[in-house]
Amino acid sequence: MSEHDNTLLPELIRDLIKERHASRRLKLLKYSFWGTGLLLVAGAVLVEHLQLDEADEAKQITAVIQVRGEIADGAEANAAALKKAIGRAFDDERAKAVVLKINSPGGSPVQAGQVFDEIKRQRGLHPKVPVYAVIEDLGASGAYYIAAAADEIVADKASLVGSIGVTAASFGFVELMNRVGVERRAYTSGAHKAFLDPFQPKNPEETVFWNDVLKQTHQQFIQSVKTGRGDRLKDADHPELFSGLIWTGEQAKQLGLIDKLGDVDYVARDLVGATSQVDFTVKDNAFDRFAKRLGASAAQQLSMALGFSGVSLR
Known part of the structure; x- marks a missing residue:
């Protein structure tokens, strides 16, 4: 085994360890995120429960x-x-x-x-x-x-x-459109489908x-x-x-x-x-x-x- 191989193997091992640590941290962050969400939901339910039971006595x-x-x-x-x-x-x-x-x-x-x-x-x-x-x-x-x-x-x-x-x-915009020179084109199926068209x-x-x-x-x-x-x-x-x-x-x-x-x-x-x-x-x-x-x-x-x-x- 060459001197280069002797240095390469430890580097690969270190990179592998770093990758596993990073993966663990990501999992911890995910668990922490979902755990926080569950706690917030549970807290909201508890608050609502306490509000409804505040007059238990x-x-x-x-x-x-x-x-x-x-x-x-x-x-x-x-x-x-x-x-x-x-x-x-x-x-x-x-x-x-x-x-x-x-x-x-x-x-x-x-x-x-x-x-x-x-x-x-x-x-x-x-x-x-x-x-x-x-x-x-x-x-x-x-x-x-x-x-x-x-x-x-x-x-x-x-x-x-x-x-x-x-x-x-x-509103009705017909007169305004005539003054500006705008033409309205509406395509409908049904004689009165656009009866609310302003x-x-x-x-x-x-x-x-x-x-x-x-x-x-x-x-x-x-x-x-x-x-x-x-x-x-x-x-x-x-x-x-x-x-x-x-x-x-x-x-x-x-x-x-x-x-x-x-x-x-x-x-x-x-x-x-x-x-x-x-x-x-x-x-x-x-x-x-x-x-x-x-x-x-x-x-x-x-x-x-x-x-x-x-x-x-x-």
Whole structure:
């Protein structure tokens, strides 16, 4: 064996040892990464468990669910999350009552209707557990749609309540395109497939059709309010009651849109008789919130690009 071979073998051995050490370090990093992830998940579950059990020593609690911001798929106040929270609250044997703490301008009639139906369903399964809706600054349109499912609605004297109506907004760019000299070319299968296209002239027949869709959605909203409020509406045939107008808490009480003036503490203390409040709101983690906002932002940008805002209870 030559002198060169004598030096080459130890170098190969050292390189092999280094490679094995590097491989071990990489494995350790992988294990550490996954271990950290599992710990974070376990910590989140533990925190949620502690939040739900923070009143273990109390025999009865007031279960609170927050309805905040826009009611829409992908938003914080979406039907899936609210229905899950409502189910958890009703299933908790400590809950003496469920309170919907509302501060929202409204949103999707579909999402609001699903929450309304779930509240009614849970009330049928748990007839001894009443539901209160507490409107803070704002309980309008889709938010009031949800509130109407409650046994009683409470608001502050200065809260804004109502706006029982439907809206769908768009823009028309036809005249602008004519001035600029831009020609619109749309290829569709179906005579009315592009009837919401803001770059094409309005069609009287399609306008009548779209108004009928909005009127039907409005009637569904009105019927749900009448079902929820019943005889408490002072004048269900009032011409402006379902016109989309919005009232203060004091005015809403006179119209029968709400039952009492107060806040969540008043409800828990004086109406429910269980001062221990436990928040059952389903909260997304940071990654889920980012993903939802990203998706909602993309959808909003597309809608804005088309010049159409969609049907909304606002």
